[in-house]
Amino acid sequence: MGNADQMSSDEYSAEFESGASRRVAVPPPKPFVQSLKNTLKETFFPDDPLRQFKDQPPRRKLLLGLQYFFPILEWSPRYTLSFFKSDLISGITIASLAIPQGISYAKLANLPPILGLYSSFVPALVYAVMGSSRDLAVGTVAVGSLLMASMLGKEVNPLENPQLYLHLAFTSTLFTGLFEAALGIFRLGFIVDFLSHATIVGFMGGAATVVILQQLKGVLGLEHFTHATDVVSVMRSVFSQTHQWRWESAVLGVVFLFYLLISRYFSKKRPNMFWVSAIAPLASVILATVLVYFTHAEKHGIQVIGHLKKGLNPPSIMDLNFDSNYLTLVVKTGIVTGIISLAEGIAVGRSFAMLKNYNIDGNKEMIAFGMMNIAGSCTSCYLTTGPFSRSAVNFNAGCKTAVSNIVMALAVMVTLLFLTPLFHYTPLVVLSSIIIAAMLGLIDYEAAIHLWHVDKFDFLVCLSAYLGVVFANIEIGLVLAIGLSVLRVLLFVARPRTLVLGNIPDSKVYRSVDHYENAQNVPGILILEIDAPIYFANANYLRERISRWIDEEEDRVKRSGETDLQYIILDMSAIGNIDTSGISMLDEVKKIIDRRGLKLALANPGAEVMKKMNKSKFLEELGQEWLFLTVGEAVGACNYMLHSCKTADPCVKYSNNV
Secondary structure, three states: OOOOOOOOOHHHHHHHHHOOOOOOOOOOOOOHHHHHHHHHHHHHHOOOOOOOOOOOHHHHHHHHHHHHHHHHHHHHHHOOOOHHHHHHHHHHHHHHHHHHHHHHHHHHHHOHHHHHHOOOOOOHHHHHHHOOOOOOOOOOOOOHHHHHHHHHHOOOOOOOOOOHHHHHHHHHHHHHHHHHHHHHOOOOOOHHHHOOOHHHHHHHHHHOOOOOHHHHHHHHHOOOOOOOOHHHHHHHHHHOOHHHOOHHHHHHHHHHHHHHHHHHHHHHHHHHHEEEEHHHHHHHHHHHHHHHHHHOOHOOOOOOOOOOOOOOOOHHHHHHOOOOOHEEEEEEHHHHHHHHHHHHHHHHHHHHHHHHOOOOOOOHHHHHHHHHOOOHHHHOOOOOOOOHHHHHHHHHHOOOHHHHHHOOOOOHHHHHHHHHHHHHOOOOHHHHHHHHHHHHOOOOEEEEEHHHOOOOOHHHHHHHHHHHHHOOOOHHHHHHHHHEEEHHHHHHHHHHOEEEEEEOOOOOOOOOOOOOOEOOOOOOOOEEEEOOEEEOOOHHHHHHHHHHHHHHHHHHHHHHHHOOOOOEEEEEOOOOOHHHHHHHHHHHHHHHHHOOOEEEEEEOHHHHHHHHHHHOOOHHOOOOHHEEOOOHHHHHHHHOOOOOOOOHHHHHHHHHHH
C-alpha cells in the first residue's frame, strides 16, 4: 500500500476485505510423544541416516549398515588404476612430510621420537577403512601434542618419570578415542559447534605462538627448559640461561628455517610446484643429518635424536594406566584434546570436501577419529587427527581416495623396519625449525583483522583466546574463549533486538525505520518486530522494552501532532518458538495495552507459537480476528478501523465485519 494517510475509505475497505478471509490457522494438535520424537530427530539425526534402509531386503540392509560404518566398502568396488596412480603419488608425498613432522611433534609432546612414526602407521590404516573424507591425511598435530604435554606435565615430569608419563599419554589417547567415538555414536557432534570460528582462530594462533617460543630450546641448544606454556615462563627460562646458548645450533636452525619458509613461499606463488614445500621438511632432515654426520657436530653442542629402534608398533594395551591417582588427569586430558582434535580434523575435512563438491558425515568422522585413537592407544601411538598442513599437501598432490593414507602408512612401515638407524644423527634443531615453520602458518592474522572489520565481539573472543593461551595456559585460553562465545549466545537470547517497522512508500513492504531511511511510520499504528524466540530468559526484558516503545511512540506522536496511537502490531515472523514464560509475557503486554486504551494485533505467528498460544487460551483472550498472515494485512485492517469507525468500538466493528 502507499502512504497510509493518503488512502481513501474505499481503498481501506478493499484492503481490509481482501485480507479478512485469510485467517491464521491453528495447527492441528500432535501427540507429545510425536513432537518430542521430531525434536530429537532434528537434534541428533538431521541427516536422517536411516532413510536409505527403508523398504530394503535384510541382506541389503546388512550391506548398507557395513558401508555406513566402513565407507571403504562403498567406494572400493569403483576403485580404478587411475585412482591408484594418483593416490600413490599423494601417499608418498605426504609420507615425506609425515616422517619429520611425526618425530618433531612427538618431541613436542615430551614423548620418544619413535612414537611419532608409530602414530603415522596404525591410525592411518584405521582411518582409511572408516573415514569418509577423501582428502584428510591423518597424523599427529603440534597443538594436540603441546596440549598433552602441558596437561600431563603438570602432574608427572617426563624427564624424572618417563615410563609413567608414557603410560599416561597412551591412556589419555584411549579416553580421547572413547570420547570422540561416543560423540559420533550418540550423534552429539553439535557439541563441537560451540567452538566458533573466532575461538579456533584465536586458540590456534595462541597455541602456535607458544609452540614457536618453546622451540627456542632446540634452536639455542638448551638442555633444561620450563614445562610451563605461558610466554612469561618461557621467556624467563630462555633469558635465564644466556650463558648456555649455542651459536652453532642457532645458526643451523635459522638456516633451515629460512629454507623451509622460502620453499613454502615458492609453492604458494606456483601452486603446481606444491611438492617443493612438501618435501622441504624431509630434505631438511636429510641435509642436516648428513651435515652432522660428516662434521661430528654432535661433539660441538649440536643435540641429536640418538638411537631409534627398528620394528613396527609394539602393543601397549598392558601399559594403559587406570590408577585412581591419575584417572581424573587422563580423562580430562583425553576430553580436552579430543575436542580440539575433532574441531581441527572435521573443519579441515569439510573445507577440502567443499572444494571437491562432496559431503562428509561429521558423526562418521567422529567415530573414525575415535576408533583410530582407541586402536592407537593399544599400539604405542598417541593423539592423532587430521592436520591441515598434511591434508593440504594430500589435496594438492591430487589424491582421489583414502588409499593415500594406506600408501603413507606403508611408507612409514618401511621406515620403521629399515630406515630408523639413519635418523641417529638428525639434529634436534632442525626438528625445531620444522615445527616453527609449520606453526607460523597457524597464526592467521588476516582472519583476525577480518573479524575486527566484520564483528568486534568475535574479534574480542578471538583475542581473548589468544591472550589466554599465551599469557596463562592452553586450558584457560580455551575455556575463556568458549565462555565468551556461550555468553554471546546467552546475551542474544536474553536481550533480543526489537525493531520499529515502517512502510516502504508505494509498496506493501514493512522494514526497520532505522535501517531504511525512506520507511515511514503508519499514523495511529506502532509496528514492532521481535527478532528472536521468546523464552524465560528474555520475557521480562521484552515486556519492559515493548512498554518503552509504546511510551516513546506516544511522546513522538504528541510532539509531531500526528494521529493518536491506537494499535500495536507485533510482527512474529522471527519468533520460532515460545515457552510458558513467553506466553505469560504476551498476556501481560495485552493487559498493559488494554489499560492504555489500545488494541494488540499479531502478524504471522509460526506454527509452534500458534499451538502454544492456543493451548494456553491466549488466543481466546486476544480474539482470533486480531491474528493476521502478514503485517500488510494487519495494517490494512487497523487503518480500516481508524477511518470507518471513529466513534464505535473498533474491536466490535471489526468483529461484525468479519
